Structures are given as structure tokens and as C-alpha cells.
Amino acid sequence: MKLNELTAHKIISLIKEKKETAESVFLAVKQAIDAFDKRINAYAHISEKPIKSESSTKEFPVPIAIKDNICIKDYPTTCSSHILEGFRPPYNATVVDKLLESGARITGHANMDEFAFGSSTETSFFGPTRNPWNLECVPGGSSGGSAASVAAHEAIWALGSDTGGSIRQPASFCGIVGLKPTYGRVSRYGLIAFASSLDQIGPLTKDVEDSALLLNLIAGHDEMDSTSANLPVPDYTKALTGDIKNLKIGIPKEYFVEGIDPEVKEKIITAIEVLKKKGAQFKEISLPHTEYAVATYYILATAEASSNLARFDGAQYGLRCYPKDKRRTPIIDMYEETRNQGFGQEAKRRIMLGTYSLSSGYYDAYYLRAQKVRTLIKNDFDEAFKEFDAILTPTSPTTAFKLGEKASDPLSMYLSDIYTISANLAGIPALSLPCGFSNDGLPIGLQIMTKPFDEEMIFRIAHTYEQNTDWHKKKVTL
């Protein structure tokens, strides 16, 4: 097997045993990028040399792709948007600092849906990313570049961000492991905000052990982020015991109604059987407010986004445009033209939606109501976790769809996150891992959710499943 096809934990042990060097691993990854990325377009910005810290202890010199909305000091960070063209932040995101300290070799910025607005990575200013399993298909979004880079072995592992499923859904579409940690588990400092109350950075990896390892590196309290939890971080690799005897797992009936692909449903049922054999107990449960999750999400997320994106005006950084080359013009015209040219269609749509729902006269009917429903959705989960150790669902109702298939129909696109959105609204952790392939060879994802800060339980269940199946061993051939 080629070096770049190995998992991070394998690479780390090879380097420790001095059988390989960090340089040769990076070279293998770089060669894959050079060979495949013209077709996959997983990267928004490729670094010729590894971005690394000279002073690091170098315990984990693993090549990693970072989503283009996570700041890397003096390196183009653009949210794959025209409006941030040329922006090089004078600071690292906290997760980037932590990775550099651990010895990581950053390969570049992974492509994404512009400002993380999307479920297909088709809205990037740098063009769409393609699914390594089928180049006609989307990799999912918005962390499609991060997921595709790992699946196509153009990175050993990657960081994404998940606001409504943006790590898990592309992980599912690309046949890898994606984790959205508990809100507050990982610092958001340096993550260019989409919706601050929902965003969370998390790992995209080839297997569950890598996911636990990478979370170990990035989790923890950060004084620069007052929403980050001041709680101790366990060693997540210790949760990979393989023991799930007598765990109680709930299957929400609301996740198996119309819209779900029969193939997806079938694979989830098979996965349940695998876990049952290892001693887990399953029971149907109800999360009664599930049907309101998508509507609630699109009101809250766009409201916050409209506010977070208002700072992009051409004044301080990034793109600046003047109407018809007139340089002496009222500043408001400069703002307008910069935003007109700088933002894509989906960004404009969401800014307008969010501005509308926050406007006086509409606030109570939309934003405030959505906040109340969010509480109800969270209560559903609180109730469920009183009795159950975890909840198991499909990650996405379908496998990866074709490029352009949903691009012109925003509503159908929004529905592809229907199973992942609730975890963000409730702030709970959720992981997607491969649980099979469709007849036309596309990966299917299984989602595991637990109560807040119980990522260990997720890893325990996911790892047990993985050890008793072979899906994670199936490799893309390019």
C-alpha cells in the first residue's frame, strides 16, 4: 500500500519506529495532490511545502488538510469566496496552533461551499469539488474538500467545520469518518463564523481511531473563546475498547419516514444487527420535534450568518470593488459593489433570509419562535439520553447526488442535511462512519449521537462497529 493511503495512527507508528520519515509521508501526499487534484479539486489553496512549526515536539508529523474557513497565519484563508481574495490572517486559529505544536504538516486549505453555505461543495469560488468515488457526483458539503482530500488520499486526515452537518454529510458521501464534537469542545477562535451558535470544528479521518487521535489534539478550553467549555479532555483513544455490551441505543422513528433511500435504510438495519451481536440493546424512540429542525435551522443559521458576514465590505481586507471603475464614489456604493461581486448566489440568498427574519416586525414570528423550537428539539434529546447511551440514525437520506442535480433547487439541497441538523441545534456530538455501499458504488454513512461531552461513548460504539466490518478498508481507485 502507498504511504498516503495509510491511516494517521499507522503512519505515526512507522515514523516512531523510524521506518518512515515525515518528509517521505508528506512527499507521497504531495504526489497524490499533484496527480489527482486537477480532477478532484479538493483544495482551494495548495501549499508547495508543508506548513509546520519548527519548534514543535513532532510527535504527530501527519499531513493534514485544513478547511478554507480556518485561519492559517500569513496563508490565504478565503472561505472559498471571492470576497476574501487575498486575505492572509495575521493569526492562527487555535486548532491550527495546537496542530502545529503537535508537529502537523499542513498541506493547504481544503475547498468548501462558499462560507460553508451548502451541502455539495458546488458553491465554491474555486469551482466544485468532485466525489472521489464517482467524479460525476458531489462530495457533499460544506466540508467537501476536506472529505474528498482524505478519501482521495490527498491528505492523511483533515479538519472541517460542521454547522448543520457539514462534516458528517460529506464524510458519509465520501466513505470516511467525520465527527462533529460537542459545541464548546473545540475552540472556534480563528474559524471564520457562519453561524456562531452552531459552528464546530471537527476531524475527518479514514477510521475511528484517527478521529479519536485528532480530537485529542484539538479539543480543550481556550481563553480566546468564551464559548469553549472549561472541562478536562479525556484521552479518546482509551475509549476504543470494543466493548458495547448492554449499551442502550435508541432508533428515532422520525428518521425512517418518507424521503429515505431504501438502500440507505437497508444498510442501517444491517449495521444495527452487527452492533446487536456485540451486545448492544436497541429500541425505537421518538424525537417528536424532528420535523421542525430544518426550518428552525435555516432561520437561526441565516440570521447569525447575515450578521457575521456584514463585516465583509471591502474596507479593511479582501476584495474591494468600485462601480464602473469610479474611484471617487460614496462609500456605500463601494460596499454595494464589493458585496455584489464578492458574494455568490447562495451567500446572497442566506444574507437576505437572515436579515429578513431579524427585521423588526418579523423577529417574533421567525427568530424568536425558532429559538423556542430549538429548545424543544434540545429537550427531545435530553429526554432520550436519560434512558439511552446513544442514538443511531442514517447520516444522510441518500448517497451522493450528481453535480448540478440540486444546485438550482435550494430547498431540496437544504433537505440533504435533514438528519444532521438536529445535533447542531442541540449542541450534542455526532459522528458519521461508513456502513456500506449502494449498488452503484457510493458510500453510505451511519450516524451516532450521544449526550454533550460524551464523545468517548461515540468512539466506543463506532470503533466496535468498525472492527466488525470492512467498509473502512475499501479504498478509492483513481
Add this chain to the structure above:
Amino acid sequence: MKQYETVIGLEVHLQLNTKTKIFCGCSTEFGKNPNSQTCPICLGLPGTLPVLNKKVLEYAMKIGLALNCEINSLVKFDRKNYYYPDLPKAYQISQYDFPIAHTGYLNVKTGNEIKKIGITRAHMEEDAGKLIHDPKIKSSLVDYNRTGTPLVEIVSEPDMRSAQEAYNYLTTLKLCLQYLDVSDCDMEKGSLRCDANVSIREKGQTELGTKTELKNLNSFKAVKSSLEFEVARQIKLVESGERIIQETRLWDEHKQITVSMRSKEEAHDYRYFPEPDLVPFMVEKEEVEKTKKNLPESPSKKQNRFIANYELSDYDANVLVQDKEIADFFEECTKKYNSPKKVCNWVTGALKQELNTRKIDLLKAKLSSDDLIALIDKVETGVLSNLAGKDVLKIKFDTGKTIDQIINDHGFAQVSDDETLEKVIKEVIDENPSIIEQIKSGKESAVGFLVGQSMKKTQGKANPKKIGEMIKRRILND
């Protein structure tokens, strides 16, 4: 003509004197080079997050408690969204529905009465930057040094009934805030800024009339003059059968008129919503109690204590407490020299006059309590005349020499030797025969005139008490 009643409410923005900004560690020092005190956080660069400066909370609580407010135990921030070139995030972090303090009052002297002016609320927020419009380069420049400076906005009830009352409220409020030592309260430096809401209604009406808002009043005089103008303008409008438009108006200092800035139609829709980057938290009751206990004495309490403890007149005590430094200085002197009335006379008289003419405050003056006591003692023991005492004080301010040095160097000591005095008295008596007649015929008060003449001849060095006795003895015994 109908009788009208004026209704005024004030909004005061107070810049706190914390060393660092409200959401980052940048210095708040005034008058530094433009944009030299900024960082990615106060510049609102993408990905950065605010972290609350706890000192700001402490100061805001102090202000609330001093204004007899209730303190909200839930500390929550909101976003106030609007575009302006001096606002780098395009929203201001402020407090909307849960201000730190609400429902208080301030006792304000109006005429001979004390009136309770209601305090609606006081909340914390960040300041914006400053625009500099440079006609030379036909451009506007922005200085972000002030961005993120902590503010407390104090909103009064519409309880004031005249421009004079508003003026009195503002001066009382300023004094109260100065005593808390949370701001320098300097209107010229913009540390204290005031907006006024004003309307009129027919006497006896309870409903509020249409109000106008006067913005950016940058001196106490401007507050009074603009309100007087605006009330007269509104009455004139109503008398001529026209309607008052709800709008924001500016005070034109030069022309002494108010002019329209924007109408209600152009009013902002701020789209407030909870700030997702700052987690709401609770303030412990004990902490509020502790702050309350440690509040410095208020000016009115100090005044009452001065009257009770030092047997000062209402007037004297009031003059002393108008300046906390002066009041403290008075007490310091009194502790060392047990004659409060005499100390008070010197402090409120000669000392204040010196400070006023030099336009300096006590802290900048090179005068210790020991100096002033030494001076008073010299006068009381007859070494210096009252007049000479004042001259010594003047020289003290100019040179900073010790009192003894000044008396020596300038020959200020009183002349008391009989021979010299007899000579002077003889001259005076010879020059004023008509006065001598008056005294002889029983008008003893005319002695004062002769004493004055004698003082003049000795350049104030004669001992006036002694000289008076000598003159009387001489004339009446002759």
C-alpha cells in the same frame, strides 16, 4: 396662549477608565497615534472572538448600584447590527433586553427642592472607532484606537421638565460618576457624551408628545442651550398649527440652532439578537452585595457628613463636595488641624481661586495638606496677615518652595515691633484728621479704615490686630 410642559429624558454614554478594552487586551490610553492600539479582535478580523473584560462588569455594577438600580444577575450581550465605516464588525456588542442595571433614580437639586429623576437602565457596550474627515486629501480616514473601549450607557426616565433640570441632572450625574472613579467623565475628550430626547405637551396632559432626539451634545452648555432652543422651536411649531416630526437633530454650536439629521423613515433597524460568541452567565448575589458594600461615599452622603461632623454650613459643604479631590484634601487637612471652618475657608476660598485661575486640578498642584496647614497656622498665630497668606499661597503655586522659605525669601513676616508701628500710625493719623474726629465722636468702626491705610504703608506686613489696638489707644487716650 396655551401653557406647555417640557418633557426631557437623557441618554449618557460614559467611557470607562479600564486599562484595557472591553473584549480584548488592547490599551485604552487616550491620544495615541491612530490605529496604534488595535489587534485582530478589536478590528473585528474574520474568525476572531470577543472575551469579556471582567473589570467592565465590575464598573458597570458600581454605576448601577450608585444610581440605586436593581442589578440583573443574568449577564447577557446582544448584537446591534448597523453599517458604519467606524464599526469594523458592522455590529456593536451591546446589551438589549437584560441590561446590567435597571429601575433606579438619582436625587437632583432643582431650585430649592430635591427631585428624584428615574434611571430606566444602564448597560455595557463597546465603543466604535473615530472618523477623521480630511479636506486636504478629500478623503475620510478611520482611527480604530477607540474601537472596543468600554462604555456604559445610562438612560434616564423622561422626568425632567426644563433645560435647567436636564442640566442639573447631568452635573449631578457627572459628580456621582466621578466619585465612583470609573471614568474621567471628561466631555471634551468624549468620555462623557450626551443625547437628549425632548417633547412638549399641553399642561395637564399625561400622554407624551412627539419627541425629537438631539445627538452628540458635547458640553454642558450645549445640553442646556440646545434644549432651550428645541423647546422653543417645538412650541412655535405647535402654535402655528404645524406638526412635530419625530426625528434626530444635531446641535449647530456655531449658529446656536438644531438642524435635522435624519427622519424616522430613515431610522435604523438594528436587528438585535443575542450575541452567540459570548455565553450568558450569572452574577452571584454575594458579589453584588460585596460591590454595594464597597461603593465609595456618594457626594450627597459626604455633604451631609461634613455638615454633621464639621459643623459646616450647607453651602460650604456643598462647595467642598463638588470636587472629590478638594473634599478629600479638606478632610486630610482637618485631621491634622482641628479647625474645620478655617480649613474650609482656605480651601473653598484662596485655594480654589488659585486652581481656577490656573485651570489646573488639585492633583497637579504642588500643594500638600501639610503645606496648607502650615500656612493657616502662620496666619492664625499672627506671623502672616490674611492678605500676605494669600500671596504666600500664590508663590507656593508658582515656585513649589516651602512656606517657611517663601516667608523668609520674600520678607512676608508681620512687623510687630512697636517703634516701626508707632511711626506708621503717626503718619496715618496725621493724614486723616476727619476720620479721627469720627472715631472720637463714637464711630469706632472707622478704625478699620486706618488699619487698612497702615497695612498699605507696610505692604501688608503689619500685624493688623496689634495696629488696631494701638490706634484706638492712641486716639481715645489723647
